[in-house]
Amino acid sequence: MRYDLGARRQILLKTAMVAALMMTAVGAQSSPPxxxxxxxxxxxxxxxxxxxxxxxxxxxxxxxVTEPRLRPRTRPLQQTTAAEQPSVSAAKQRxxxxxxxxxxxxxxxxxxxxxxxxxxxxxVSFDPDIVQRDGxxxxxxxxxxxxxxxxxxEARIDNGKAALRDHxxxxxxxxxxxxxxxxxVAAVWGMESNYGRFRGEREIIRSLATLAFDGRRGAFFxxxxxxxxxxxxxxxxxxxxxxxxxxxxxxxxxxxxTSYLAYAVDFTGDGKRDIWSEDPTDALASTxxxxxxFGWVKGQPWGLEVRLPAGFDYAQADRKITKSAxxxxxxxxxxxxxxxxxxxxxxxxxxPSGAQGAAFMVYRNFAAIERYNAADAxxxxxxxxxxxxxxxxxxxxSWPQDSRPLTYKERRELxxxxxxxxxxxxxxxxxxxxKNRAALRAYQxxxxxTPDGHPSLTVLNRLR
Numbered sequence: 001m002r003y004d005l006g007a008r009r010q011i012l013l014k015t016a017m018v019a020a021l022m023m024t025a026v027g028a029q030s031s032p033p034x035x036x037x038x039x040x041x042x043x044x045x046x047x048x049x050x051x052x053x054x055x056x057x058x059x060x061x062x063x064x065v066t067e068p069r070l071r072p073r074t075r076p077l078q079q080t081t082a083a084e085q086p087s088v089s090a091a092k093q094r095x096x097x098x099x100x101x102x103x104x105x106x107x108x109x110x111x112x113x114x115x116x117x118x119x120x121x122x123x124v125s126f127d128p129d130i131v132q133r134d135g136x137x138x139x140x141x142x143x144x145x146x147x148x149x150x151x152x153x154e155a156r157i158d159n160g161k162a163a164l165r166d167h168x169x170x171x172x173x174x175x176x177x178x179x180x181x182x183x184x185v186a187a188v189w190g191m192e193s194n195y196g197r198f199r200g201e202r203e204i205i206r207s208l209a210t211l212a213f214d215g216r217r218g219a220f221f222x223x224x225x226x227x228x229x230x231x232x233x234x235x236x237x238x239x240x241x242x243x244x245x246x247x248x249x250x251x252x253x254x255x256x257x258t259s260y261l262a263y264a265v266d267f268t269g270d271g272k273r274d275i276w277s278e279d280p281t282d283a284l285a286s287t288x289x290x291x292x293x294f295g296w297v298k299g300q301p302w303g304l305e306v307r308l309p310a311g312f313d314y315a316q317a318d319r320k321i322t323k324s325a326x327x328x329x330x331x332x333x334x335x336x337x338x339x340x341x342x343x344x345x346x347x348x349x350x351x352p353s354g355a356q357g358a359a360f361m362v363y364r365n366f367a368a369i370e371r372y373n374a375a376d377a378x379x380x381x382x383x384x385x386x387x388x389x390x391x392x393x394x395x396x397x398s399w400p401q402d403s404r405p406l407t408y409k410e411r412r413e414l415x416x417x418x419x420x421x422x423x424x425x426x427x428x429x430x431x432x433x434x435k436n437r438a439a440l441r442a443y444q445x446x447x448x449x450t451p452d453g454h455p456s457l458t459v460l461n462r463l464r
Contacts, residue, residue, distance in 0.1 A: 145399035151381035227257035251275030252283035302383035354454025358397035
């Protein structure tokens with residue numbers, strides 16, 4: 001299903017974020033370095049590009065009228081009139097056409113035929129709106145509790161349960177083939193395109209060529225353009241039917257072209273890996289194949305909400321520190337409702353908003369979803385939505401709603417001030433990684449603060 005234009009007009013983008021977030025943080029390219037070429041991202045930061053299957057864009061607030069795909073990555077498309085479109089000079093269009101001509105030899109060197117290039121670039125023009133979207137991304141990030149309210153809304157849960165009923169046989173066969181829970185596949189589908197309702201209708205060749213020519217990440221988008229042309233040459237889709245988001249993500253579950261080439265599957269057996277059509281079968285199977293490829297463990301949850309005891313050593317809340325269920329029980333960790341922590345294998349503690357919010361015990365399947373989109377909020381969103389689709393309840397802990405995430409500039413300032421105070425962070429790039437959290441914990445301990453390693457405004461103000 002392509003975007004419904006009437007519904008799209010209702011998607012009211014806001015450039016100012018909520019008072020001040022995936023991770024996550026699909027598309028970016030996040031770690032470990034695999035075929036997707038991702039970079040490590042902790043939390044949904046405001047810095048592009050950081051997602052597994054697609055370039056990340058900072059999240060923006062959307063109206064509650066409709067539910068576009070919710071991930072800390074690309075903004076939902078907004079219908080614009082001809083008068084609202086940025087103007088393009090004749091000189092700009094000539095330069096773009098000259099770039100395409102110069103690109104042809106590079107594409108042929110990658111095995112693309114001149115016939116494929118001629119067919120793909122027929123009538124392709126520069127799209128200034130895409131460059132404007134790539135450059136005008138809000139610096140602010142969405143608090144995880146706001147993000148989860150939208151990502152796991154009652155409407156998305158209801159629509160997901162309907163999707164599970166409508167595609168029960170297909171999802172059961174996919175689960176049997178790949179060992180990935182059908183609710184998780186459905187949750188990714190729901191997060192990425194609201195179960196196929198918002199797949200994107202921009203022509204991918206035009207979008208990627210525009211971004212490769214005039215975007216901030218030309219080399220990345222040129223590699224995606226070459227991959228998209230290889231998809232066309234293979235005959236999986238025609239140039240005009242290859243549609244998706246302005247940033248190049250395609251189909252029901254929003255694969256970037258390079259990831260499509262590496263992981264998409266023909267589950268229907270018709271000879272094409274068709275992730276664009278009304279039938280979501282190939283897209284859903286491709287998502288399951290991707291998760292299996294990156295370590296999905298059948299029968300293991302993505303994570304569980306847990307409760308920490310008073311006086312807990314927050315230095316233990318580190319993704320690199322994994323313990324058995326028995327070891328965590330001895331430290332006083334229970335399920336959120338107070339019942340004993342079940343044994344799902346080695347797990348690590350994750351505190352997405354620090355000591356003041358919900359705590360999660362996460363397992364290997366968390367890391368598998370993380371390969372799809374590296375933002376913590378996205379992974380928790382997919383995991384929690386899948387739990388709700390099974391009939392699970394809401395998150396029990398409260399969130400620190402009187403706080404907000406730090407902006408990119410504030411995170412850099414935090415790093416600079418920590419380093420200046422003698423707590424080395426290894427640089428000021430605005431990304432809060434393990435070394436930064438260790439420096440934060442050391443500072444918090446020295447100041448008598450809760451050493452949760454969380455980059456909060458309270459700590460930044462203290463450093464000031």
